[in-house]
Ligand SMILES: Nc1ncnc2c1ncn2[C@@H]1O[C@H](COP(=O)(O)OP(=O)(O)O)[C@@H](O)[C@H]1O
Ligand code: SF4
């Protein structure tokens with residue numbers, strides 16, 4: 001167990017800037033990977049974690065070069081090896097699983113063939129041995145019906161299954177070290193939990209060492225024995241997983257853990273100010289100085305070294321870490337938010353809304369109707385009160401964005417009505433809505449890189465709604481823009497910036513400001529924090545809550561992340577395949593009894609806590625289409641009771657907590673089942 | 676990497692930006708050479724009427740096919756006209772015709788492409804079919820037809836060249852528009868209720884402009900070659916207008932003993948084509964557009 005497989009020593013990697021300056025993006029990194037150990041490397045985007053992981057297999061991205069240090073794999077420096085020597089090691093001794101396995105697999109070759117190629121390359125087995133090995137590997141990664149799996153093409157597999165194939169291929173060469181770069185990012189929550197469980201099993205079963213790189217402490221917590229925390233190109237904390245997660249003694253890790261929304265906590269997570277410094281911008285002092293609430297003058301002038309603390313078995317880079325020892329009961333707290341007044345009037349009603357993506361047939365086009373018997377979204381009934389935050393949750397493809405688009409008028413409804421204020425029906429066609437209704441409903445998107453025009457300055461971006469809805473110009477326009485920026489905590493000088501000159505969090509703030517510029521009544525938020533780093537996510541959530549409390553805006557908040565939803569929402573609606581499963585006040589939806597699908601989702605949430613393991617109750621299969629009749633969840637339901645689930649749409653039942661559940665199982669029985 | 680760094684945070688006006696791009700273009704040797712060649716030709720073309728030492732159409736039997744000398748730097752042609760005069764004036768013709776031709780190509784190609792990319796669906800299909808159909812006609816045949824019907828005046832040549840070289844721009848503009856309209860900022864503008872015109876003007880054009888301009892610059896050099904080929908075949912501008920293609924064509928039989936009358940226009944034409952090509956490449960690089968991925972049409 002104590003044999004060291006790979007050892008990184010004083011590694012610095014950098015690039016030459018256009019001005020000829022040498023800028024380092026990894027600074028003096030040292031760490032050891034022991035045999036059979038899984039090490040989690042965690043950090044925000046841009047912290048250098050992928051650069052480090054790639055260097056550990058002797059790969060330096062183009063444009064970068066090692067400035068000093070070495071990567072010793074079995075005592076040989078990978079960075080000094082020729083590409084021939086590296087070829088012998090990669091795949092055989094060190095294997096890598098990329099983030100998006102779907103793209104790494106060759107689309108026109110069968111799965112079995114691709115694994116066979118890997119076996120040919122990395123082993124000396126003959127044909128029959130290889131065939132045996134292929135089915136062995138497919139079994140090991142627990143693919144359904146492994147016999148037929150070998151004869152399928154990558155596109156016939158779901159994302160989770162593709163990731164399993166990638167794991168099988170990586171295991172083909174019996175590597176000593178497995179590198180995983182964000183292997184579950186982008187997968188659905190339930191799939192993610194299954195893949196992580198598989199990885200943990202494989203680590204145990206084969207004794208392979210693993211390096212698991214992720215921004216997600218929840219995922220890291222599930223697999224790691226040891227955790228390395230990176231910040232701005234340096235290791236700031238390193239130690240046994242349990243210690244790091246339960247008693248973090250570096251202010252950054254502490255803040256990071258606090259900023260993660262947790263299922264057990266209602267209310268918003270605390271946020272860290274600011275964002276990670278850009279490479280090259282740190283001259284002296286601690287790189288976390290700007291965001292640290294323990295910072296002293298000493299931190300500004302001197303950079304702390306990575307210090308080994310024997311009794312904690314931990315390395316920490318901080319002058320003042322002692323203040324954090326025994327501070328950690330504070331981790332389980334959150335900011336309470338003002339609850340919404342439940343007496344308020346309804347501002348938006350969805351009545352029997354169905355939405356279909358099916359192409360209209362010719363006749364239907366003439367009659368201007370859509371005749372799809374099995375639409376993507378069906379029978380949605382939700383009444384939304386003024387000033388409340390209602391969340392729509394569900395896995396990808398559950399129709400969350402589709403519903404938002406319909407509310408915004410971007411997608412026609414097939415049936416049903418969308419009513420706004422005093423039961424006035426809103427046309428589902430954008431062109432038919434009056435300007436005031438357009439103003440009243442605004443959208444914020446997931447990815448600000450896509451939702452902000454890259455060729456516009458912040459000033460131009462924010463002036464669009466102001467000009468369009470309020471006809472502002474000149475000094476008044478400028479004053480309003482500055483006010484808006486102030487509302488989202490950005491200074492006046494941001495006006496002349498282009499989106500590419502902003503960090504992810506700043507961009508999303510601009511997008512928030514643009515939505516608020518319209519003085520809307522309702523804001524539709526589509527996964528608005530999913531593309532952000534956790535510490536930034538917390539800040540954006542807090543900002544949204546603050547703005548809502550100040551201005552009385554109503555949010556329809558779409559997310560796949562149940563913990564985020566728990567933090568921000570007053571009410572939750574759970575969707576599966578475009579059908580409502582459960583709806584109720586959020587504190588109750590997170591209590592039992594729940595709809596079986598809600599139960600599955602809650603079970604799969606990854607918490608940054610080694611003691612909370614996900615419960616895997618349902619298979620992580622992906623259904624292409626909603627079932628024609630019966631319960632929408634029949635295909636995956638672990639509690640399915642029989643034919644009635646396949647044939648009849650379940651009735652709504654209201655629990656004593658006030659949450660409505662759509663299931664054939666009697667709600668009291670459900671409660672006792674879920675005890 | 677570099678672009679990730681927060682760059683200095685000064686608002687630049689259009690002029691400063693254009694200057695910046697020029698500076699980036701000139702920072703590589705190939706770009707600098709291209710720019711210098713183009714600049715040289717443009718300046719020469721502008722000044723040529725004032726510096727031309729002789730009358731370009733003055734025929735004189737006494738000075739036929741003279742070798743280069745102090746009076747006639749590049750010699751004289753078979754009609755006794757000064758080759759230097761005709762070469763510098765020929766550049767003027769070529770640049771004017773192809774510059775305005777490219778402008779027309781850019782305008783109609785760009786606008787139609789943006790329109791097709793934006794509306795999509797059936798209309799887009801039909802328009803692109805028609806464009807493809809035109810694309811499959813050998814352009815030189817079509818040009819010959821047009822010229823023989825309508826004559827060879829520049830009023831005919833400029834729009835005709837513009838039309839034929841605009842087809843490729845339609846494709847580029849359409850593809851760029853397609854990429855852009857899938858982005859959420861367009862959805863966002865739609866949801867806010869902006870008019871189509873406002874979306875085209877504010878959201879789409881700023882994002883496709885660069886790709887279209889680069890394509891236009893590239894087309895310019897091709898058009899130059901096309902135009903000179905037409906003249907060479909006798910279907911370009913009509914004599915005695917000084918023109919490189921025409922000069923090469925007239926002098927090609929005399930090449931073995933009066934090489935000078937053909938060297939000057941050849942050097943002029945090829946250097947300008949190379950210059951524009953290098954400039955267009957540098958322009959594309961300065962704007963961060965990767966031309967290698969786009970198939971030439
Ligand atoms: N433009 C489209 N055309 C056809 N089907 C679509 C389109 N957009 C989404 N869908 C389908 O509609 C379903 C719901 O998608 P979506 O609303 O995006 O779900 P979510 O936002 O919950 O991930 C999915 O099955 C998806 O494949
Ligand atoms: S050294 Fe100072 S600034 Fe850096 S993390 Fe520790 S307390 Fe904060």
Ligand code: SF4
Nearest residue numbers: 631634637645663664
């Ligand atoms: S109705 Fe049947 S299939 Fe649907 S959730 Fe209830 S038990 Fe499961």
Ligand SMILES: [Mg+2]
Nearest residue numbers: 400401526527
């Ligand atoms: Mg979505």
